[in-house]
Amino acid sequence: MGEPGTKELLSLDELEAAGNLRTGRKHIVSILAENKPGVLTRIAGLFARRGFNIDTLAVGPTDDPDLSRFTLTLDGAVHPIDQVTKQLHKLVNVLKIRDLEPEETLARELAMFKVAADGSSRGELMQLCEIFRGKVVDVSRRSLVVEVTGTQEKVDAFERLVRPFGLIEMARTGEIAIARGRGET
Amino acid sequence: MRAVDALMECLKAEGVDVVFGLPGGANLPTYDAFYDAGIRHILVRHEAGGGHAAEGYAKATGKVGVALGTSGPGATNLVTPICDAMMDSVPTVFITGQVRTELLGTDGFQEADTIGITMPVVKHSFMIRHPLEIPRSVHEAFHIARTGRPGPVVIDIPMDLSRADIPYEPVSDVRLPGYQPTTDGNQKQIRLAAKALANARRPVLYVGGGVVHANAAEELTELAMFDRLPVTCTVMALGAFPAPHEQWLGMLGMHGTRTANYAMDEADLIVAIGARFDDRITGKLSEFAPRAKFIHIDIDPAEISKNVPAHIPIVGDAKNILPRLTAEYRSLEPDPQRLEAWWTRIKGWQQRHPLAFEDSSDAEIKPQYMIKALYEATGGDAIVTSDVGQHQMWAAQYYDFPRPRRWINSGGLGTMGFGLPAAMGAKVGCPDQQVVCIAGDGSVQMNMQELATCSQEGIAIKVFIMNNGYLGMVRQWQELFWDKRYSAVDMGRFPDFVKLAEAYGATGMRLTDKHTLVEGMREALATEGPVMCDVRVTAEENVYPMIPAGQAARDMVG
Ligand SMILES: Cc1ncc(C[n+]2csc(CCOP(=O)(O)OP(=O)(O)O)c2C)c(N)n1
Ligand SMILES: [Mg+2]
Numbered sequence: 001m002g003e004p005g006t007k008e009l010l011s012l013d014e015l016e017a018a019g020n021l022r023t024g025r026k027h028i029v030s031i032l033a034e035n036k037p038g039v040l041t042r043i044a045g046l047f048a049r050r051g052f053n054i055d056t057l058a059v060g061p062t063d064d065p066d067l068s069r070f071t072l073t074l075d076g077a078v079h080p081i082d083q084v085t086k087q088l089h090k091l092v093n094v095l096k097i098r099d100l101e102p103e104e105t106l107a108r109e110l111a112m113f114k115v116a117a118d119g120s121s122r123g124e125l126m127q128l129c130e131i132f133r134g135k136v137v138d139v140s141r142r143s144l145v146v147e148v149t150g151t152q153e154k155v156d157a158f159e160r161l162v163r164p165f166g167l168i169e170m171a172r173t174g175e176i177a178i179a180r181g182r183g184e185t
Numbered sequence: 186m187r188a189v190d191a192l193m194e195c196l197k198a199e200g201v202d203v204v205f206g207l208p209g210g211a212n213l214p215t216y217d218a219f220y221d222a223g224i225r226h227i228l229v230r231h232e233a234g235g236g237h238a239a240e241g242y243a244k245a246t247g248k249v250g251v252a253l254g255t256s257g258p259g260a261t262n263l264v265t266p267i268c269d270a271m272m273d274s275v276p277t278v279f280i281t282g283q284v285r286t287e288l289l290g291t292d293g294f295q296e297a298d299t300i301g302i303t304m305p306v307v308k309h310s311f312m313i314r315h316p317l318e319i320p321r322s323v324h325e326a327f328h329i330a331r332t333g334r335p336g337p338v339v340i341d342i343p344m345d346l347s348r349a350d351i352p353y354e355p356v357s358d359v360r361l362p363g364y365q366p367t368t369d370g371n372q373k374q375i376r377l378a379a380k381a382l383a384n385a386r387r388p389v390l391y392v393g394g395g396v397v398h399a400n401a402a403e404e405l406t407e408l409a410m411f412d413r414l415p416v417t418c419t420v421m422a423l424g425a426f427p428a429p430h431e432q433w434l435g436m437l438g439m440h441g442t443r444t445a446n447y448a449m450d451e452a453d454l455i456v457a458i459g460a461r462f463d464d465r466i467t468g469k470l471s472e473f474a475p476r477a478k479f480i481h482i483d484i485d486p487a488e489i490s491k492n493v494p495a496h497i498p499i500v501g502d503a504k505n506i507l508p509r510l511t512a513e514y515r516s517l518e519p520d521p522q523r524l525e526a527w528w529t530r531i532k533g534w535q536q537r538h539p540l541a542f543e544d545s546s547d548a549e550i551k552p553q554y555m556i557k558a559l560y561e562a563t564g565g566d567a568i569v570t571s572d573v574g575q576h577q578m579w580a581a582q583y584y585d586f587p588r589p590r591r592w593i594n595s596g597g598l599g600t601m602g603f604g605l606p607a608a609m610g611a612k613v614g615c616p617d618q619q620v621v622c623i624a625g626d627g628s629v630q631m632n633m634q635e636l637a638t639c640s641q642e643g644i645a646i647k648v649f650i651m652n653n654g655y656l657g658m659v660r661q662w663q664e665l666f667w668d669k670r671y672s673a674v675d676m677g678r679f680p681d682f683v684k685l686a687e688a689y690g691a692t693g694m695r696l697t698d699k700h701t702l703v704e705g706m707r708e709a710l711a712t713e714g715p716v717m718c719d720v721r722v723t724a725e726e727n728v729y730p731m732i733p734a735g736q737a738a739r740d741m742v743g
Contacts (some may be wrong), residue, residue, distance in 0.1 A: 007666060007667050007668075033363070034362070034363060037312065037314070038300065038304075038312065041301070041304065042304060045305055049305050082490070083487065083490075083491055086486050086487035087487050089486070089487070090308075090485070090487055091363070092308075092309040092329060092361060092363055092364045093363050094363050095362055095363045
């Protein structure tokens with residue numbers, strides 16, 4: 001039965017205020033899980049069920065063929081992140097979860113930008129590309145495809161800068177991450 | 186041997202002596218194996234009945250309950266019991282048939298994505314992809330279902346794989362690197378908790394269903410009795426502390442006693458054991474137990490600080506932790522005098538606010554009276570299951586449970602129709618015990634069909650329907666909070682439960698007079714085979730006391 005038991009109207013503003021809390025704090029969560037069918041669904045389903053939005057998700061193999069690494073970035077208050085890692089631990093196929101500290105972590109993503117580039121803007125674009133250590137990987141008469149790697153923030157910055165040139169499309173992998181130093185992630 | 190014969194061997198190796206199920210195309214091979222496997226198979230009339238029966242069996246015996254269904258609709262009919270078992274942490278294994286592997290993903294006849302549909306409501310699940318996986322998966326499924334925080338596990342077996350010819354080798358180990366429940370409990374934390382207890386002036390033990398699952402009732406009682414600690418239980422834990430008892434405050438929560446709820450409100454230390462601070466317990470979270478520090482003992486780390494931040498968390502098995510806590514606590518030699526003022530306050534509440542109702546002055550049966558009558562007729566010594574609604578709350582309030590596993594209900598999911606099949610399962614698990622179901626006239630119709638199963642199998646459950654003609658709990662809310670605009674809650678006087686009982690091959694009785702109620706109930710209990718009694722009670726009676734949803738314990742009404 002509906003809470004709190006009254007027939008008072010609930011305004012749409014109140015409803016939305018309750019649902020849209022974004023704290024702005026980005027978390028990178030690294031999950032080591034068994035490489036078995038359905039594991040991705042279990043992890044993604046858990047996030048959906050507990051009301052967490054995954055901003056990016058990258059899945060790939062690890063040094064051990066029986067294990068996969070899932071790297072997620074998400075936004076959440078400290079308390080619910082704790083709740084999500086504990087819930088993730090309950091998944092039988094999940095072995096290890098780390099809510100990575102940004103200072104102790106190397107995070108990278110790969111992005112490809114298809115940008116309109118006519119004769120006039122081409123030079124400026126190439127310059128920008130160089131500053132970001134991007135690579136031009138495809139050239140046509142009226143466009144370029146640029147490959148950029150870096151942190152989410154760096155890729156965001158590149159995106160902001162190339163948009164005015166005419167961004168035709170963009171594809172991003174989402175970050176993968178690894179701990180700095182000798183210790184395991 | 187055939188994979189399904191290996192399945193039977195695995196079930197036997199896990200100690201399974203009974204399963205509840207209903208066959209179909211996709212599990213024909215499994216049913217062929219049941220034909221001479223030497224495992225009792227109880228043919229239910231609806232898979233949901235089988236699922237709840239498996240839960241009732243598990244809750245009554247502490248063993249893993251097993252239910253089966255075919256693919257598609259058989260599996261979807263199991264979803265409610267699976268979810269129910271998840272919410273109440275019931276150790277259960279559900280084995281479903283699936284279409285042959287070549288049809289998977291093609292919308293084949295009776296194909297449903299059982300693993301996908303059940304994923305959010307299982308502890309774990311196994312999709313069998315190769316027949317050789319069957320023995321290990323079954324073994325691991327039982328291991329997961331019964332260890333740690335118990336729960337439901339689903340095994341989905343495609344039809345063609347179950348017919349495969351495989352060499353069977355018993356499996357004795359599990360390979361679950363990601364599944365290692367903590368059972369031990371940190372000694373430092375336990376010592377800290379003992380210290381907090383020894384210094385507390387207004388402590389309360391808040392006990393949840395986890396104590397029942399952990400078989401830790403004795404250990405709990407020992408802890409409580411050593412220093413005269415007040416005890417309250419959730420609706421899932423009734424019987425974990427013996428009632429009646431001078432340290433027993435009654436149930437807490439929305440329809441708990443005023444004493445229990447006021448004690449939580451004024452406590453300076455709350456020890457939550459195997460409990461999860463459900464909204465039916467806390468009411469308005471921001472005003473819950475405002476003066477208390479919390480010790481939280483639970484085997485599931487995710488429960489700790491989920492709703493209420495714990496000051497002293499202890500992760501582990503209550504059966505392991507409680508004796509160590511008692512020992513540490515004892516060694517501190519706490520001053521027993523320090524609780525005097527607290528007990529005076531509690532006794533004051535108990536005297537001023539006992540559970541009470543206004544009895545009728547004529548023959549009319551008040552619902553609360555019905556529960557007291559049943560307590561008397563059963564000598565307080567029965568396994569009692571219930572459905573969901575007002576009758577459930579009255580049963581929880583007025584039937585005192587002296588031991589754990591005597592009170593079986595659907596608390597987390599609140600599933601109408603749970604009671605009758607759960608009683609069936611409990612009776613199968615405990616054939617020498619008196620098993621009664623306190624049913625709602627609405628709820629009972631949701632799994633009524635299992636009375637046929639009981640008649641056929643000679644499962645002598647005694648069902649007492651608290652017949653108020655209404656979906657009473659919803660009616661109560663409409664009366665109290667929605668200006669008495671009764672919308673879709675009146676069921677009239679249909680059906681005729683006595684005739685229905687007889688049609689199902691059971692004995693039907695009708696009890697309408699308060700003065701002969703206990704006698705009538707005794708007669709029902711003494712009658713052989715399944716019995717269903719239509720007990721006519723006051724139509725519009727409300728469950729009190731009550732914390733209106735979203736309010737604080739102090740604001741109890743009634
Ligand atoms: C399957 C299901 N549907 C609906 C509900 C909502 N609900 C909760 S209590 C209740 C009334 C139950 O009526 P009855 O079984 O007659 O019990 P009473 O409250 O009258 O004692 C309903 C409809 C529920 N808990 N479960
Ligand atoms: Mg009713």
